[in-house]
Amino acid sequence: MSGQSDIFDFLKTEGIEPELTEGVKRFRAEYPVPEEFGDRLRSRERSGGFVYYGREIWNKAIAALLCGKNLLLAGPKATGKNVLSENLCELFGRPGWNISFHVSMDASYLIGADTFNGEKVVFRPGPVTECARCGGFAILDEINMAKNEALAVLHASLDFRRVIEIPGYERIPIHGAARFLATMNYGYAGTRELNEALTSRFAVLSMPVISGENLEKLLFSRFPDLSPKYRGQFTALFMDLEKKAESAEISERAVDLRGLIDALGLIRAGLSAGDALDMCVRDKTFDPFERKLIGDLMESRIPRALDRSRIFS
Ligand SMILES: Nc1ncnc2c1ncn2[C@@H]1O[C@H](COP(=O)(O)OP(=O)(O)O)[C@@H](O)[C@H]1O
Ligand SMILES: [Mg+2]
Incomplete structure (x- = not known):
C-alpha cells in the first residue's frame, strides 16, 4: 500500500x-x-x-x-x-x-x-x-x-x-x-x-492564503527544474500581489495562485515570462489602472523578456 x-x-x-x-x-x-x-x-x-x-x-x-x-x-x-x-x-x-x-x-x-x-x-x-x-x-x-x-x-x-x-x-x-x-x-x-x-x-x-515558505515548497515540488532564484522571485511576486490586495490597492482578482502556477507551465512550454503572466495573472483584472499596477509589480520581479532558458535549468 x-x-x-x-x-x-x-x-x-x-x-x-x-x-x-x-x-x-x-x-x-x-x-x-x-x-x-x-x-x-x-x-x-x-x-x-x-x-x-x-x-x-x-x-x-x-x-x-x-x-x-x-x-x-x-x-x-x-x-x-x-x-x-x-x-x-x-x-x-x-x-x-x-x-x-x-x-x-x-x-x-x-x-x-x-x-x-x-x-x-x-x-x-x-x-x-x-x-x-x-x-x-x-x-x-x-x-x-x-x-x-x-x-x-x-x-x-x-x-x-x-x-x-x-x-x-x-x-x-x-x-x-x-x-x-x-x-x-x-x-x-x-x-x-x-x-x-x-x-x-x-x-x-x-483557510489562510499560502505562506511564502509553503509557496516555495509547492513551487519546488511542481517545478523541480525552476531555478532557485526565480522560485524566490515568483514567490515574492505572489506575496507582493497579496499585500497590495490587502491594502485594497488592487482587487483580489489577480491574487490567483492557480494563475501563477499556470504561468510557469506556459513559460516552460515556450512563452515569454511577460506573455505568460499577462494571460494567467494580470489580465484577470479588467480595470486599466489596476492592470498597470500589476504589470509594474510583475516587471520589477521578473523581466518580461525572460524565457524558459533563463527561468528553468
Ligand atoms: N496551502 C496550499 N498547499 C498546497 N497547494 C495549495 C495551497 N494553497 C493553494 N494551493 C494550490 O492552489 C491551487 C488551487 O487549489 P484548490 O484546492 O483548487 O483551491 P480552492 O478549492 O481553495 O479554490 C492548486 O494548484 C493548489 O495546489
Ligand atoms: Mg475549490
Whole structure:
C-alpha cells in the first residue's frame, strides 16, 4: 500500500502531531479501506501528487475528523480547499464523493428520489445517501452556492442524529466513518452567506492564503527544474500581489495562485515570462489602472523578456 505510506511520510516531514497520525492509523484499522470502491479511493497518482502545505490546518483538520466532526473549509479562492479535501480522503482511506453545489440544486438531488425503473417505482439514492451509507467522505463543494432550502435536508445528517431523513422511507443511519467536508469561497459575486443553522453544524477551518515558505515548497515540488532564484522571485511576486490586495490597492482578482502556477507551465512550454503572466495573472483584472499596477509589480520581479532558458535549468 504505497499510497498510504507516502502521505504518512509527507505528514511526518511537515511536522504533523504524531498523536494525530497515530489516531488516523487507529481509525483506518477500525474502518478498513473498502476496496470495492476502487475508483472512489484517492491515491497519490489520482490527486496528481498534489499535497496541501500548512501544518496548523492539517493538525486541526485531522483532530476534528477524528472526533467525528464535519468540516467547513472557508476561505478565498485558491487556498487549497479542494486539495486538502482530496488529501483527507486519501489519508483516512475513505472513498470520496465530489458534489458541486449550485443554485438550482434541490434536496432530492442530494438525497435521492423515487424513479420508475420500467416496472415499478424505486428509490434511487443521491450522492449524499450513497456516501453516508458506505462510510465515505462527501465533499460538498462550494456549499454556499446552493439555496438554503435545499440544504435544510442535511441538518439531521450533519448533527448528532447522524441520519438521513427521507420522507416516506425509513431513516437511513450514517456509517461511523462517514464525514462531510464542505468548502466555501467567499468574496466574489454569486456566493451566499451560509445560514447559521448549517454553519453551527460544522467545525470551521478558516483557510489562510499560502505562506511564502509553503509557496516555495509547492513551487519546488511542481517545478523541480525552476531555478532557485526565480522560485524566490515568483514567490515574492505572489506575496507582493497579496499585500497590495490587502491594502485594497488592487482587487483580489489577480491574487490567483492557480494563475501563477499556470504561468510557469506556459513559460516552460515556450512563452515569454511577460506573455505568460499577462494571460494567467494580470489580465484577470479588467480595470486599466489596476492592470498597470500589476504589470509594474510583475516587471520589477521578473523581466518580461525572460524565457524558459533563463527561468528553468
Ligand atoms: N496551502 C496550499 N498547499 C498546497 N497547494 C495549495 C495551497 N494553497 C493553494 N494551493 C494550490 O492552489 C491551487 C488551487 O487549489 P484548490 O484546492 O483548487 O483551491 P480552492 O478549492 O481553495 O479554490 C492548486 O494548484 C493548489 O495546489
Ligand atoms: Mg475549490
